[in-house]
Amino acid sequence: MPAKNSLKTLVVSSAVLSLGGLSSAMASNGFSDDVVRIGVLTDMSGIYTDLSGEAAVEAVRMAVEDFGGEVGGVPIEVIHGDHRNRADTGASRAREWYDNDGVDMINDLSNSGVALAVAAVADERQRHAISNSASNIGLTNDYCSPYVTHYTYDAYSLAQGTGKTIVEDGGDTWFFLTVDFAFGIGLEEQVSEVVREAGGQVVGAARHPLDTTDFSSYALQAQASGAEIIGIASTGADAINAINALAEFGVSPDQRPAALLLWYDDIVSLGLDTAQGLMLTNAFYWDANDETREFSQRFYERTGRMPNMAHAGNYSSTMHYLNAVEAAGSDDPDAVSEKMRELEINDFFASGGYIRPNGRMVHDQYLWEVKSPDESEYDYDFLRLVNTIPGEEAFQPLEKSTCHLLNGNGCPAIRARPWPGTSLHSSLAL
């Protein structure tokens, strides 16, 4: 019997010892499961595939490869998934990734509805989420979180760029063609505010469902409104169809369309004949300087397309996240969050960029004009720089943000946790 007992003791104690050894190994390298896993949650099969999609995944992969494939001695892994433009699908995929698959950071997040839903999950699970493709400023206002970063652009910067310039240029009566969900409505609100602040007037709006093919009746309503500017608060295929319909129905000479969120890919699709003269606010253009050209050339070789601002943002934000992980020496979300806000972003995408306490990455935005076919000298030579909007002007002033992390004066406040009393580490372990 004593022999049996001592054997039992030996087995139990060796098990305890090995477990203890394991946990101390995990603690010593500071990485939760010996891998930093990045999930790219994007539209792989719907209306926004070209704006984000497979190319967004490739941009993140490029960043990981350029970073060296590992950070702090552990490998970096990239997985991807399709949110199918549905907020519930996006949120449940995010939950699954954070809870079961050990995903440390979710990137891209095209579609504002999806991005807001995933931001709420990220905040609840205390893991990182970065949106590069969505525009809704709720991400840095009511839905803000220490773990959520809004990186490339937002509805406010679009309004400050395209909206403000057009109003200042004399276009002061507006009619909106708005896609009927969080993104379109948010964008319409932002631009309306800019128009009214500048003394202009919004005479009306027509809301259309996502993925509308026929815009002819909206074109007629826009004509009948008599507004000088037809603001198109949609993007991708919707914006393309709207611009085509307005061109086909020939809005009267004293009316002109203003595409509030036009992507580089949309211009490729529209063709310069139709798109020439349109203004667009984009954070990135492949042909801006030598650095952007170098990145874009490599991107083109891998994907067969030039990167748009979200693709470039996916690369830059992944790099920034990994730099923060390296600086923190851990993938602990709080430590990484602190480092992300501390480190400055200087690469081909942003110069002197930084992340505010509410998660807004502040960097310069650019107003471009689409060239005419005659002005375009080589392949993909589409845009001319009109204006640079300094980051501080382009994004919502902190004092206007309703983010609960700020105390109302734009200063960081002590954050109320969703479950008071739950310590960070115990909830992480869950």
Next chain:
Amino acid sequence: MDILGIPIQALMGQLMLGIVNGSFYAVLSLGLAIIFGVLKIVNFAHGAFFMVGAFTAFLLAQYMGANYWMTLLLAPLLVALFGMAFEFLFLRRLYGLDPIYGLLLTFSLVLVLEGGFRVAFGSSGQPFATPELLRGTINLGFMILPLYRGFVIVAALVLCLATWYVIERTSLGANLRAATERSELTQAFGVNVPRLITLTYGVGVGLAAFAGVLAAPIFHVNPAMGSSLVIIIFAVVVIGGLGSIMGAIVTGLGLGVVEGFTRVFYSEFSSTIVFLVMVLVLLLRPAGLFGREEG
């Protein structure tokens, strides 16, 4: 003069646009109705064939230099041939089985076709130029109508009426209707019924492709262009009466107009109105507006 606060001119404009959209619905639902009437197959791939028609036209124009009129003729023929091959190789095996098999097979074809075109051409779409002859606009007094949209109405109506004539007034149509009602008896009279069925599927699919080519200059040619339409087309066929040729044509045009007016008064509701009409019609006339009650 205003009606409910909307100037009558604006309403007339929307009526005209409703007829243009209704023309697409009519051609598409006509094809669907013919296929259902003869094959008793719920052709879920109808929207995909519409999209393939537009893409075939785009490819013919882009890579073979075909002009618009050639594409309007060739693309429906090519897509019809593809459809006939699909019927001959796959669909044929499902006759007599539960209709759900046909629905599943055609739905899987949608996924394959849309997915394939998305991989090859992306989701933003490809531009397709309006033919030179039909550029410009006509001033109708109450609205400026792009010439091409006027052409769509004429082309769609001519095609619909021609199809109706062939089915209702010619001996080929008589054989077809006989095959639908009593297929074995028709075969006993020496009519090759299986070939007739393949041909019917080809014609239905060709009509969808024709509508696709008509739509190409108006809508951007993109892989999802059919999937948003196909649900409405199903509603049109159900409202018109399953398998009813004239029902499909008249209901298609009518619903286009109803949808157009809804866009003026309450735009957010425009994607739902068709289904509300469907519910009402099914409550009042379960066999549809032009359908015959069975039994």
